[in-house]
Structure formats: C-alpha cells, structure tokens
Amino acid sequence: MITIPRRHFLVALAGTAGAATSLRTLAPGIARAQEQNAQELPEAVSWKDPGATIVHSDLTVETERDAIGTSGITSKDVLYLRNNLPSPDEVAVADRDAWEVSVEGVAEPRTLTVGELKRMGVETVATVLQCSGNGRGFFEHETSGSQWRTGAAGNLLWSGVPVRNVVEALGGLEDGRNFMTSTGGESLPEGVDPKEVVVERSVPVEYAMEHAILAWEMNGEPVPRAHGGPLRVIVPGYYGINNVKYVQRVAFTDDESDAAIMRTGYRVRPVGVDGAPDQPSMWEMKVKSWVTRPLADVENGTVLIEGVAFGGYHALDKVEVSTDDGESWQEARLLGPDLGRFAWRPFVLEADLEPGTYTVTSRATNSEGTVQEEVTEPNHRGYDYSGWRRLAVDVTVV
Ligand SMILES: Nc1nc2c(c(=O)[nH]1)N[C@H]1C(S)=C(S)[C@@H](COP(=O)(O)O)O[C@H]1N2
Ligand SMILES: [Mo]
Secondary structure (H helix, E strand, O other), X not given: OOOOOHXXXXXXXXXXXXXXXXXXXXXXXXXXXXXXXXXXXXXXXXXXXXXXXXXXXXXXXXXXXXXXXXXXXXXXXXXXXXXXXXXXXXXXXXXXXXXXXXXXXXXXXXXXXXXXXXXXXXXXXXXXXXXXXXXXXXXXXXXXXXXXXXXOEEEEEEEEEEHHHHHHHOOOEOOOOOEEEEEXXXXXXXXXXXXXXXXXXXXXXHHHHHHXXXXXXXXXXXOOHHHOOOXXXXXXXEOHHHXXXXXXXXXXXXXXXXXXXXXXXOEOOOOOOOOOOOOOEOOEOOOEEEEEEOOOOEOOEEEEEEEEEEOOOOOEEEEEEEOEOOOOOEEOEEOOOOOOOOOOEEEEEEEEEOOEEEEEEEEEEEOOOOEOOOOXXXXXXXXXXXXOOOOOEEXXXX
C-alpha cells in the first residue's frame, strides 16, 4: 500500500473536490471523501453554491479552499455553516423587526424588539468569522467533530447596534457584571438537560462593551436565517462560537455561563484531558493565513499566488509567501481596502516559476509582531490548526 503524507492527501482533496475528475483515477480515500462531498446542500442553505462548498453534514458546510476570492468579502453563497442544533424555523423569523431579545444585568432590564434596537444606534464592522475547529483536519491525532480544512472561515460586513448603546439606554450595567452571556434562540430537543445542549456563551464584559454589536445585517442584506438572522451577536476578533446566532437573551452576569458549551466545551487542553472551566476558552483568535490558489497545475511564467491573511485579535501587519517549503520568504502584496483590525486581507505574490513542483505556503505577522506558527501543538478537540507547514499546498508548474 502506498501511504500518502496526510498533507498531500488533504491538498489533493481540496484541489479535486468539485472538479470533474474521474473517481477511478483517485486513491480510495479521496474517492470516498468525494462521494461524501457530493452530498446535497441541507435545505436551510439550499441557496448556497454547490460547486464552492463541501457538505459535511446537515448542520455543517465548508467553503472550498479555492472558492475564497480576492475581493475581501465572503459571499453568503460560499460562507461556511456550523450549527449545533437546527435553526429556528422560518415562521420565527418571518417578521424580523418583531424578534425579541431580553436584556438582563442592567439597571432597567427589558425585552427589546429588533425594531426598537434599530433606533438605538448603528455601527458597521468587518470581521473574520472562523470556527474554532477550522483546520482540525490537519491535526494528526484523532479528533471528534467536523474535519474542517481551511474552509470554516469567512470575512463579513455586519451592521447592528453596539452593545454599549443598548446598555446605556437601559440605565447602565449593574455592579459586578463581568461577562456578557448570550443565548441562542433554537428550540431545544426534549428529554435532555437544557444546560447540556443550549448555545450560550460568555465573553468578558469590557471587551463586549468596546467591540460587540447586535447585528441584523450581513453584507448589505438582512442576516440570513442560517447565519443567525434576525439578530446575531458579533464579537469581532473572537472565534465563531462566541457569535451567537438568533440571540434571544443577552445577560450581563457575574460569572461565566454554566452551560456545557461554556463550562467544558471550547476549552483548550492537552489530548486526553477532559474540559474544565479553568482551561483557556476559545475567545481571542490567532494570527493566520493560507494560500487559496492555485491548487491545480499552472503554466510556467508568472504565477499569481493568492490567499487570505488576518491578525485575529490584533490587526494584520504583513504576510509572506514561500515557494520552497519555508526555506525562503517574500513579502506578498495586500489587496483591496484595509477593512480594519478584525478583517482579513486577500494577498497576492506574483512569482516567476520554472516547470517543477513547489511547496507553497504563507505566514502572517500581526501588529504585535507575533508571527503565524509553523506547527500547531495538538490539543484535545483539534482547535484552530494554524501552522504554516501543514497549510502548504503543492503546486505543479508545467
Ligand atoms: N445560536 C447559535 N449560535 C451559534 C452556533 C449555533 O449552533 N447556534 N454555532 C456557533 C459556531 S460553533 C460557529 S463556528 C458559528 C458559525 O456561524 P455560521 O454558521 O454563520 O457560519 O456560529 C456560532 N453561533
Ligand atoms: Mo464553531
């Protein structure tokens, strides 16, 4: 049996999925994965582009690596989907302005409609939305959960009211409120302890007061139901899970939520160790980048090597590209407008390449001077693989 190094397998997979390659020419594992990818888009997101997405399950859809373009904003048609539970049904979001959210832990706690929130102020922010498990498929240890490669991330424009405006309108925070705890509006399965299944996340209150918004618009349209409409919490710079969709309760609390998804879930810990509240929570994102194109063979001459880069919690400073597996690096050119600290930036390096095979990768640096890691140490749940070595792609120039 021929063993393909895992990275090459993944690259081959990314490059062939969606293409009309004969299944017979592929290794059995790749063919199997391709058959899985041929699964139809779930009904809730049937409007997405089937050629640009990989369906992992009814609740999880990934963006194809080369479907991220160079314009900087991710279209909803290709954006990944990650649901823990089915979204509230259509009826619940039919009248968007009537959707209600209860606000607690303020001087005058109240239930507000989206219509009322829209009169409290508006702000627009561009953010990377990235699942904690993005890159899980690059870890070598066995991990449960979707084996995402690069496609559980997008860069979106969100409009909504700053959390601070809402707090001010309701008389300010009560004393001792250390966290903003947001609860998703899904109906929970019966016969299960709600604390075990509810999507409820806490983030530090000072950060929420500075940066979080309650968003009703995404990329110039009402937030699609599958992506959290009518109302979604956006915590720029924080991992996807903190961006609670169809939010029905925003509570300023003394302590972090005791829901499983906060208490033991999304905790970074060594392989084999159980989740516990004293381990780091998946809050601030790391500096990261990856090459998106080319993934298939290219003609020799000038080759445009494209990708995306972001600073995570901090702003992006620069991104470099290597065509020799990390031996040497050249600074890439950032494309388009700078959409701020929390956005990603497409990049390009115009490389003159002779025929041959090149191991191409990228490495970003944030405004604090932190350089994207070469290798991500294993963690139990396989969170955020960001190591540039395994994110590399092999490009054949003919
Ligand atoms: N209410 C609710 N919010 C949620 C989730 C969910 O299942 N329910 N999933 C979280 C996770 S794990 C991620 S990565 C992002 C995914 O957002 P998207 O489906 O819009 O891409 O939403 C987060 N917010
Ligand atoms: Mo996620």
